[in-house]
Amino acid sequence: MSSVVRRRPDFLGELARRFGPLLSYRPEITVERLALLASVFFAVFCNSAFFRAVAATGALKGAGGLLTGVALLVMIAALNMTLLCVLLNRWTAKPLLTVLLLTTAAASHFMSRYTIYLDADMLRNILHTDGKESGELLSWGVLPPMLWLGVLPSLMVWRVRLKRRPITRAMLVRVACIALAVLVAGGAALSSFQNLSALMRNHREVRHLITPGNYVVSLARVALHDGADHGPRMPVGANAKVVGRVAGQKPRLLVLVVGETVRAQNWGLNGYERQTTPQLRGIGPINFSHVTSCGSATEVSVPCMFSPYGRAHYDKDRIKHSESLLHVLEHAGIHTLWRDNQTGCKGVCDGLAFESFEHAKQPQVCDAEGCLDEVMLDGLESQIARQPGDMVVVLHQLGNHGPSYYKRYPSRLRRFTPTCDTAELGDCSREQIVNAYDNAVMYTDDFLARTIRFLSERTDRDTALIYLSDHGESLGENGLYLHGVPYAIAPDTQTHVPMVMWLSPGFAADRDVDVDCMKRGSDAPVSQDNLFHSVLGLMQVSTPEYDARLDLFGRCTGS
Structure with a gap:
C-alpha cells in the first residue's frame, strides 16, 4: 500500500512569491517628479484645517465656491512645488522631504485639533517652549496622523531611486519647473481672482494654515529676524529717580x-x-x-x-x-x-x-x-x-x-x-x-x-x-x-x-x-499698556517715559 505524504504549505515562501516583486520594486524618478508628488500630497492630505477655515468664511458656497476651492487646491500644490524645487536636489531630497513630511504631519494634527495658526509669533512660542510643556502636547492621538501622513510617505520616499542628470541639463529643467509652477499658481489665482482676492483681503490670517509653507516661511522669518541683532538694549529711563519720599519712611x-x-x-x-x-x-x-x-x-x-x-x-x-x-x-x-x-x-x-x-x-x-x-x-x-x-x-x-x-x-x-x-x-x-x-x-x-x-x-x-x-x-x-x-x-x-x-x-x-x-x-x-506707567506712579519714579494719563493710580492719588 502506498502512502501519501502531505507537505506543510510554505507560508513565508508564498508571501515572498506574491509580494516579493512589489516589495523589491524601486522606481526611478526625477527629483522634479518626486517634488510634484510631494506637493500634491501636501495640498490634498495636509491642509484640512485651511479648507475648513476657508469654508467657514462662506467662500466655497455655490458653483463659484467650487471653482474657488479647486483654484486654491491647484495654487497650493503649485506653490508647494515652487518651494520644493528651490529646496531639493538629488542629495537633499530624501532627508529634507522626510523632515517636511514628519513636521507637516504634526503641524496638520495640531492645527486641525486646536486651530493653531503657525505665524512667526506662534513659531517663537513653540521654539521657546521647554520640554516639559511641549511634552504635554504629545499624546496617543498624534500617532495616527504621524503614521499615515509622516512615517509611511517617508518610507515611500526612501524607496525611490533618483535619476542622475548632467548638471547643465538639471539646472535648465529645474528653472523650467519653477517657472511652470509659478505660471500654474498664477493661472489658478486668475481663474477665481475676485473670490480669492476678497478672501485674502478679508481673511488674511488663513494663509497661516497652509502647510508646509506656513511654518517654513515663519521659521525663516524668525531665524532672520531674531538672529539679526543680539546687541545691547537701548536704555529706557536712564535718568529715572524716586521723588517725593521723606527720609525715614518705611521701604516699599x-x-x-x-x-x-x-x-x-x-x-x-x-x-x-x-x-x-x-x-x-x-x-x-x-x-x-x-x-x-x-x-x-x-x-x-x-x-x-x-x-x-x-x-x-x-x-x-x-x-x-x-x-x-x-x-x-x-x-x-x-x-x-x-x-x-x-x-x-x-x-x-x-x-x-x-x-x-x-x-x-x-x-x-x-x-x-x-x-x-x-x-x-x-x-x-x-x-x-x-x-x-x-x-x-x-x-x-x-x-x-x-x-x-x-x-x-x-x-x-x-x-x-x-x-x-x-x-x-x-x-x-x-x-x-x-x-x-x-x-x-x-x-x-x-x-x-x-x-x-x-x-x-x-x-x-x-x-x-x-x-x-x-x-x-x-x-x-x-x-x-x-x-x-x-x-x-x-x-x-x-x-x-x-x-x-x-x-x-x-x-x-x-x-x-x-x-x-x-x-x-x-x-x-x-489695558496692559497701563502697567508700565501705573507701577512707576505707585513707586514715585520720575522719568520722561512716564505718562500720567496711563497711570491708574493717578486720579485717586493725592500726590
Whole structure:
C-alpha cells in the first residue's frame, strides 16, 4: 500500500512569491517628479484645517465656491512645488522631504485639533517652549496622523531611486519647473481672482494654515529676524529717580504677579457664574473687569506689558531691543527680582536678578513634571531681607497653561467635576475642559491670597500687589482651543484678561491712594499698556517715559 505524504504549505515562501516583486520594486524618478508628488500630497492630505477655515468664511458656497476651492487646491500644490524645487536636489531630497513630511504631519494634527495658526509669533512660542510643556502636547492621538501622513510617505520616499542628470541639463529643467509652477499658481489665482482676492483681503490670517509653507516661511522669518541683532538694549529711563519720599519712611515692597492663560470670562470677581475667586472676594482687592492684553501669547504680551510702548504704539523690534520697566526701576535705585515658574522672562529681566524654579526639588509642591506656583514663595523672605530699600518682585506663574489644566492645581482644589484629565482635549467634553480650567483658576486665587497674606503680615515694609494675566484662552468656542491666534482676529477669550491690585493700609496711606476711589473706577476699559506707567506712579519714579494719563493710580492719588 502506498502512502501519501502531505507537505506543510510554505507560508513565508508564498508571501515572498506574491509580494516579493512589489516589495523589491524601486522606481526611478526625477527629483522634479518626486517634488510634484510631494506637493500634491501636501495640498490634498495636509491642509484640512485651511479648507475648513476657508469654508467657514462662506467662500466655497455655490458653483463659484467650487471653482474657488479647486483654484486654491491647484495654487497650493503649485506653490508647494515652487518651494520644493528651490529646496531639493538629488542629495537633499530624501532627508529634507522626510523632515517636511514628519513636521507637516504634526503641524496638520495640531492645527486641525486646536486651530493653531503657525505665524512667526506662534513659531517663537513653540521654539521657546521647554520640554516639559511641549511634552504635554504629545499624546496617543498624534500617532495616527504621524503614521499615515509622516512615517509611511517617508518610507515611500526612501524607496525611490533618483535619476542622475548632467548638471547643465538639471539646472535648465529645474528653472523650467519653477517657472511652470509659478505660471500654474498664477493661472489658478486668475481663474477665481475676485473670490480669492476678497478672501485674502478679508481673511488674511488663513494663509497661516497652509502647510508646509506656513511654518517654513515663519521659521525663516524668525531665524532672520531674531538672529539679526543680539546687541545691547537701548536704555529706557536712564535718568529715572524716586521723588517725593521723606527720609525715614518705611521701604516699599511691590509684588507683581504675571499670570498665565487666565481669561476674564472665568474670573469670579468679574461676575462669572461660578465663584472661582472665593478667597480674593473675601479680601476685597481692586478688581479691573475690562482689561485688554497686548497679545494673545506670552512671547508678545510679556515684553509688551513691561515696555513703555504697549499695544497703542506696538513695535516688536523696538520693544525687543529696549530696556523694560524693571530696568527703569533699577535706574531709579529700586531693586528688582524676577522669580519664574515658566519659560523665562522673555528678555524683560535681561541682566537683572533672576531665579528659575523649573528644576526645583520641593517634594510638597513639585514632581518630575514641574512645580505648583506656590513654590515661588519659598525663600522669598530671605531674598527680601537682603535688600533694605524699595523693592519690586515679579512672580511669573505657570498658571493655567494648557492643555494639561488638570496638572495646574492640587487635589484639594478639584472642586468642579468631572474634569478633563488628559492633554488630548478632543477626548473630553467641553464641560470637563471648563471644570479643569476653573479648578486651575481657583488655584491662582489661592496663590494670590497666600501672597497677600504674606505681604499683609509684614511690619517692616509698606506692601502692595498687582496681578495681571498675560493673555486668555479658548476652551472650544467656535472650535478654538488654547491661544496664540493672530491678534487681529483673536477672540475676546484670548485678549480679555483679569487684573487685581491690593495695597496694605500703610502703603495706601503713605502714598495717599484712595482705594475706594480706585474701586469706583475699576469698571472702565483699561489695558496692559497701563502697567508700565501705573507701577512707576505707585513707586514715585520720575522719568520722561512716564505718562500720567496711563497711570491708574493717578486720579485717586493725592500726590
